[in-house]
Amino acid sequence: MKRDGILVVISGFAGAGKGTVVKGLMERHEGYALSVSMTTRAPRPGEKEGVSYFFTDKEHFEKTIAENGLVEYAQYCGNYYGTPRAYVEEKLSEGLDVILEIEIQGAMKIKKLFPDSLLLFVMPPSAQILKERLTGRGTETPEVIKQRMDRAAGESEGIEDYDYILINDTVDRCVEEAHAVITASHARPKRNLALIEQMRADLKKMAEEKDI
Amino acid sequence: MKRDGILVVISGFAGAGKGTVVKGLMERHEGYALSVSMTTRAPRPGEKEGVSYFFTDKEHFEKTIAENGLVEYAQYCGNYYGTPRAYVEEKLSEGLDVILEIEIQGAMKIKKLFPDSLLLFVMPPSAQILKERLTGRGTETPEVIKQRMDRAAGESEGIEDYDYILINDTVDRCVEEAHAVITASHARPKRNLALIEQMRADLKKMAEEKDI
Numbered sequence: 443m444k445r446d447g448i449l450v451v452i453s454g455f456a457g458a459g460k461g462t463v464v465k466g467l468m469e470r471h472e473g474y475a476l477s478v479s480m481t482t483r484a485p486r487p488g489e490k491e492g493v494s495y496f497f498t499d500k501e502h503f504e505k506t507i508a509e510n511g512l513v514e515y516a517q518y519c520g521n522y523y524g525t526p527r528a529y530v531e532e533k534l535s536e537g538l539d540v541i542l543e544i545e546i547q548g549a550m551k552i553k554k555l556f557p558d559s560l561l562l563f564v565m566p567p568s569a570q571i572l573k574e575r576l577t578g579r580g581t582e583t584p585e586v587i588k589q590r591m592d593r594a595a596g597e598s599e600g601i602e603d604y605d606y607i608l609i610n611d612t613v614d615r616c617v618e619e620a621h622a623v624i625t626a627s628h629a630r631p632k633r634n635l636a637l638i639e640q641m642r643a644d645l646k647k648m649a650e651e652k653d654i
Numbered sequence: 655m656k657r658d659g660i661l662v663v664i665s666g667f668a669g670a671g672k673g674t675v676v677k678g679l680m681e682r683h684e685g686y687a688l689s690v691s692m693t694t695r696a697p698r699p700g701e702k703e704g705v706s707y708f709f710t711d712k713e714h715f716e717k718t719i720a721e722n723g724l725v726e727y728a729q730y731c732g733n734y735y736g737t738p739r740a741y742v743e744e745k746l747s748e749g750l751d752v753i754l755e756i757e758i759q760g761a762m763k764i765k766k767l768f769p770d771s772l773l774l775f776v777m778p779p780s781a782q783i784l785k786e787r788l789t790g791r792g793t794e795t796p797e798v799i800k801q802r803m804d805r806a807a808g809e810s811e812g813i814e815d816y817d818y819i820l821i822n823d824t825v826d827r828c829v830e831e832a833h834a835v836i837t838a839s840h841a842r843p844k845r846n847l848a849l850i851e852q853m854r855a856d857l858k859k860m861a862e863e864k865d866i
Binding site: 453523563564568569570572573590595598599601602603605606607608618623624625627629630631633634637638640642644645646647649 | 673777835837853859860
């Protein structure tokens, strides 16, 4: 019996390493499809069209919204970010688990629209380690690091709305835990109703037969 | 931070192979403790005291009930079966996941008393395979096989009350799926509240500091 794909949302504090976890999941395990967001933000150095994002302009983005072509979208710092619907629906119907790496507000929208989606929150082992990771990059100013820590403090209020938390102590362990959590979710009765109904019907039929 | 143990209930149709799955889980993975039931039924050939069951008499069993010494108990065919409380509580407090292999009514009692328990239902891939497994043993009369199939038909009505279903197609895969499901459950926010609160407090404290 064909399994249904699960819409998997991965969020987490900046610096928690969610990008690395997503990358590990895609590289090491079968059955996943990574959703690429659409944005009106300008590409940064090294970002690739169709890999990092689908880059587009405001007019096309708003036309896509009007055509119901996005699963969710939001605006940050004057730019649009959204999840194209066609890719998500196609891959789910193929039985693949579709990964969306989006922030907390987008995650809550997804949960509302897709109650069967699975929300994962990637966390560093401690606040101190988060700070060290952000500082250790050496690429951010103290102001930006402070902004990110402040934002993490705000986002931490929403952790209980996620289905699972993943502690990113070592990437390997965290990737395997993410995979275990998604694998486990396929074993929920609500995701196997056709199988359960079939079993029930067959057992009932056999019970009604006179001989075994 | 010390993790809490999970009370894991494993049920399933007779012939679904739940005993084999439990055995595989205990042998291949760390962190589990197997709860042994107490019963007033007479030992069958090959059954060992303290391994298969704790065998006792009616008087002692009823005294144990009166002293609140059982997590749950039930009567079948004139015999008592129950889960001793002390072992379960001791192992959970040590952080071990405690496995109870009990039938569906007992499982529902456990869920009511321990809302954080995890209920797994082991199923054969199909009703036909269940019948073949029961027939293939060669040790049961057609009447007994028919009784078990009828009982399975009745029990199948309760499958959705379980948290997860495990399809026992091959024992190896099913054992690993059981382990993944239990591992995943440790990553639920409700099982990590102390960690989340600590993270929140530390992030808030850092956000209030003027300098990073």
